[in-house]
Amino acid sequence: MTERIECRVFEERLDALARGTLPPDLAVELRAHAAGCAACRGLAALGDHLAGPDLATLESRVPDAWIDGMWDSVQTALADEAPLRTSRRSLRVPLLAAAVVALLVATGWSITAWSRAERRSTALASELADQRIRLAELEARLDDAVAPGAATAAGGWLRSLDGADELTLDGLRAALADLPPGTPLLSAAKARALASSRWMPGPWRASLEHLPVDEPVTAADLLNALDELDLPGGMPVPADRLLDLLS
Amino acid sequence: MDEGRLDDWAAGFRNGDEHGFRRLVESLTRTLVAVAYRYTGDWDWARDLTQDTWVRVHRNIRRYDPSRSFLSWIHTIHRNGCLDHVRRGWVRHETVTGDAELARLSGPAPDDPAADLEWREFRTRVLAAAEQLSEAQRQAFLRVDVEQGSGIDVARALGISPGTLRATLHHARRRLARILGGAEEAS
Numbered sequence: 478m479t480e481r482i483e484c485r486v487f488e489e490r491l492d493a494l495a496r497g498t499l500p501p502d503l504a505v506e507l508r509a510h511a512a513g514c515a516a517c518r519g520l521a522a523l524g525d526h527l528a529g530p531d532l533a534t535l536e537s538r539v540p541d542a543w544i545d546g547m548w549d550s551v552q553t554a555l556a557d558e559a560p561l562r563t564s565r566r567s568l569r570v571p572l573l574a575a576a577v578v579a580l581l582v583a584t585g586w587s588i589t590a591w592s593r594a595e596r597r598s599t600a601l602a603s604e605l606a607d608q609r610i611r612l613a614e615l616e617a618r619l620d621d622a623v624a625p626g627a628a629t630a631a632g633g634w635l636r637s638l639d640g641a642d643e644l645t646l647d648g649l650r651a652a653l654a655d656l657p658p659g660t661p662l663l664s665a666a667k668a669r670a671l672a673s674s675r676w677m678p679g680p681w682r683a684s685l686e687h688l689p690v691d692e693p694v695t696a697a698d699l700l701n702a703l704d705e706l707d708l709p710g711g712m713p714v715p716a717d718r719l720l721d722l723l724s
Numbered sequence: 725m726d727e728g729r730l731d732d733w734a735a736g737f738r739n740g741d742e743h744g745f746r747r748l749v750e751s752l753t754r755t756l757v758a759v760a761y762r763y764t765g766d767w768d769w770a771r772d773l774t775q776d777t778w779v780r781v782h783r784n785i786r787r788y789d790p791s792r793s794f795l796s797w798i799h800t801i802h803r804n805g806c807l808d809h810v811r812r813g814w815v816r817h818e819t820v821t822g823d824a825e826l827a828r829l830s831g832p833a834p835d836d837p838a839a840d841l842e843w844r845e846f847r848t849r850v851l852a853a854a855e856q857l858s859e860a861q862r863q864a865f866l867r868v869d870v871e872q873g874s875g876i877d878v879a880r881a882l883g884i885s886p887g888t889l890r891a892t893l894h895h896a897r898r899r900l901a902r903i904l905g906g907a908e909e910a911s
Binding site: 515519548551554555653657658692698700 | 746749754759761774775778779783843847859861863870871882883884885887891892894895897898900901902
């Protein structure tokens with residue numbers, strides 16, 4: 478997408494506009510721009526919605542009693558999840574159990590079915606929590622800027638390009654999105670060579686001009702550069718030439 | 725916040741030291757409540773979601789890798805819990821009454837319940853729209869714009885440069901605005 482200069486200025490000032498820290502006349506100018514630009518109007522609405530007290534201010538508002546009380550409430554919640562301890566029977570328990578059995582038999586249920594349902598409910602809740610933890614682990618891997626893992630990911634990605642019969646712009650975006658964002662794919666020198674390559678069409682060259690020049694180009698950088706393109710997603714990408722330049 | 729100390733407490737808790745867990749709860753609850761408030765706009769939910777996070781941490785501490793940042797691990801768990809809450813439709817499990825601190829924080833009942841509902845609906849749409857971003861853009865948006873993480877810390881956590889983070893945020897915000905604008909036009 479090609480943006481007018483005014484849009485770039487608008488976005489640069491968006492945080493200040495949402496916080497209300499801009500000079501009034503500049504704020505009026507930017508709001509006037511948003512009134513005439515659907516994209517920036519949407520950005521302004523998003524910024525206004527997300528505006529609010531910063532994290533430090535919010536932290537200062539959290540009552541000390543909540544900090545002190547959180548330990549107790551967590552312990553209570555953990556105790557509520559603990560299974561019944563069969564070693565702690567009282568005289569009341571057998572009598573109550575007998576009454577429950579009579580009631581459940583009378584209603585057509587069995588104690589076994591009830592226990593099975595309870596265990597299944599607990600197991601499902603535990604499985605759901607485990608899945609959330611696995612998801613957290615997968616997301617945590619995105620946090621790792623680990624060179625060996627990144628190099629392996631980059632190598633695998635290049636091999637997948639090599640095997641691609643037909644690569645489209647959307648396919649290239651999807652392939653890049655599969656990589657950890659910090660995966661280095663191009664040296665700065667190679668990025669400059671790519672941008673100046675004679676076979677690179679004009680729009681592509683323009684988008685690649687936004688790549689960093691002093692540090693390796695990562696998967697996130699290439700995705701950002703592709704986002705600058707206003708081309709149909711089904712447009713074919715010459716995978717063999719791309720591979721030559723990336724290898 | 726000394727992350728090394730947090731990692732030590734977490735490692736100790738993983739080996740059975742409940743004192744480590746308590747120190748973690750006392751050190752991080754304030755931040756977690758504030759982050760949950762950024763997602764929900766409600767102090768009661770923020771407290772409940774934080775309690776849920778601590779229960780999950782306690783139950784799954786064996787899955788924590790001591791060679792990695794505990795702060796990053798717990799923030800991921802907490803973020804997913806907050807997002808699940810919004811996806812489920814802001815369901816409140818129990819009504820808290822008689823909490824003077826909650827009453828003080830929350831203030832009087834909103835004059836305009838419709839505005840309150842509208843805020844929640846828009847927040848739900850924003851977070852749903854974020855699901856359509858690339859993973860890098862989604863993480864940048866959630867960690868910076870929603871959770872108000874520092875750019876330096878978020879860039880380091882994502883393994884990208886601050887410049888790349890700024891560019892990624894630029895594209896994330898633009899794409900979100902287009903998605904939300906398109907949804908409104910279609911409705």
